[in-house]
Amino acid sequence: MTRAARAEIDLRALQHNLRRVRANAPRSRVMAIIKANGYGHGLVRVAQALGDVEAFGVASLDEAIELREAGISHPIVLLEGFFDNSELSPIARYGLEPVLHHPEQLAMLETARLSGSLSLWIKLDTGMHRLGFPPGAAGEALARVRGSGNAAGPVRWMTHLACADDRADGMTAHQTSAFNEALAGIEGERSIANSAGVLGWPQTHADWVRPGIMLYGVSPFVDDTASDHDLLPAMTLRSRLIAVNRFRRGDTVGYGASWTCPEDMPVGVVAIGYGDGYPRHAQPGTPVLVGGSRVPLIGRVSMDMVTVDLRGCPGAGIGDEVVLWGEGLPVEEIAGHASTIAYELLCGVAQRVRQVETAVETPGQLRDSG
Numbered sequence: 001m002t003r004a005a006r007a008e009i010d011l012r013a014l015q016h017n018l019r020r021v022r023a024n025a026p027r028s029r030v031m032a033i034i035k036a037n038g039y040g041h042g043l044v045r046v047a048q049a050l051g052d053v054e055a056f057g058v059a060s061l062d063e064a065i066e067l068r069e070a071g072i073s074h075p076i077v078l079l080e081g082f083f084d085n086s087e088l089s090p091i092a093r094y095g096l097e098p099v100l101h102h103p104e105q106l107a108m109l110e111t112a113r114l115s116g117s118l119s120l121w122i123k124l125d126t127g128m129h130r131l132g133f134p135p136g137a138a139g140e141a142l143a144r145v146r147g148s149g150n151a152a153g154p155v156r157w158m159t160h161l162a163c164a165d166d167r168a169d170g171m172t173a174h175q176t177s178a179f180n181e182a183l184a185g186i187e188g189e190r191s192i193a194n195s196a197g198v199l200g201w202p203q204t205h206a207d208w209v210r211p212g213i214m215l216y217g218v219s220p221f222v223d224d225t226a227s228d229h230d231l232l233p234a235m236t237l238r239s240r241l242i243a244v245n246r247f248r249r250g251d252t253v254g255y256g257a258s259w260t261c262p263e264d265m266p267v268g269v270v271a272i273g274y275g276d277g278y279p280r281h282a283q284p285g286t287p288v289l290v291g292g293s294r295v296p297l298i299g300r301v302s303m304d305m306v307t308v309d310l311r312g313c314p315g316a317g318i319g320d321e322v323v324l325w326g327e328g329l330p331v332e333e334i335a336g337h338a339s340t341i342a343y344e345l346l347c348g349v350a351q352r353v354r355q356v357e358t359a360v361e362t363p364g365q366l367r368d369s370g
């Protein structure tokens, strides 16, 4: 028998969340961000489910080629551009759109002899201080791109927000005006907004929005959850109980014997652990759904198993369905109990966890995919 741990990917939730992007930013085109294997949901499957977008954004050439080879013909933006010369000819061949953020890349572009010209983006650093040209260097970067003879059509412009997840932070307004001022009088489409920009900062919508996390049904904000924005979780991490044991008051559970039974009680063992991407730092008390009821995690998370307190669920038995996050249990909440963010949990689901998609055409039917 195969292991019970599996990640169910709800393609209709992805499509619903895309409609939420459109409803929030009706005048903008959508570049769906699907880097890191579609935030752990499967790169190609996510691209196919979101076929209605105007472009996709990925982090590397490998991801873009995987999409092309799967027949995805949309514009694909390489958010970090290229890392060395050798990537330029495949970029041209596959018709990809790199983001230029560094003078080294301009130099590579100037010396490249390509089979065709490239659609290019230039990234400005308006305060994130990670990637991008200083706003004052926009004109010079543009001149070098044009002078290279390798650019097709007008260059497009982007910047990335550092603090948009906090609606009280002044950084977003500062970054937005720095971007707009740097580009005053310069032609070309503009893009500022990530998910938090889409949902919380209409002034950042511009020509293109770049939602990632909200497509997967997670709120980008620090102080609310997905349901506040009518987003549906696209991933439900499920497993089953593989043992139910009764222990005595004073018995300890798991590595380090760190948890002690306060009374005689049933303890369930779930087939999920940090080897599957369940966070090892999830604290005792982290909620888990057993047969639909919330029960608390107890003891330490091990590689293949976690233990749960079944006092609130006395009828539970071997084989019962368990939800670790997703439907009925927001991943944001689990992230909070593990001192991390939902992005990390979604991206971290391990290869050994089977992914099962819920088909769009035939609701309710499951298609197994590796």
Ligand SMILES: *Cc1c(COP(=O)(O)O)cnc(C)c1O
Residues within 6 Å of the ligand: 033, 035, 079, 160, 193, 194, 195, 196, 210, 211, 212, 213, 214, 220
């Ligand atoms: C990852 C990323 C996004 C998407 O951010 P979310 O917070 O997931 O919406 C947008 N733009 C760039 C440049 C990114 O790297």
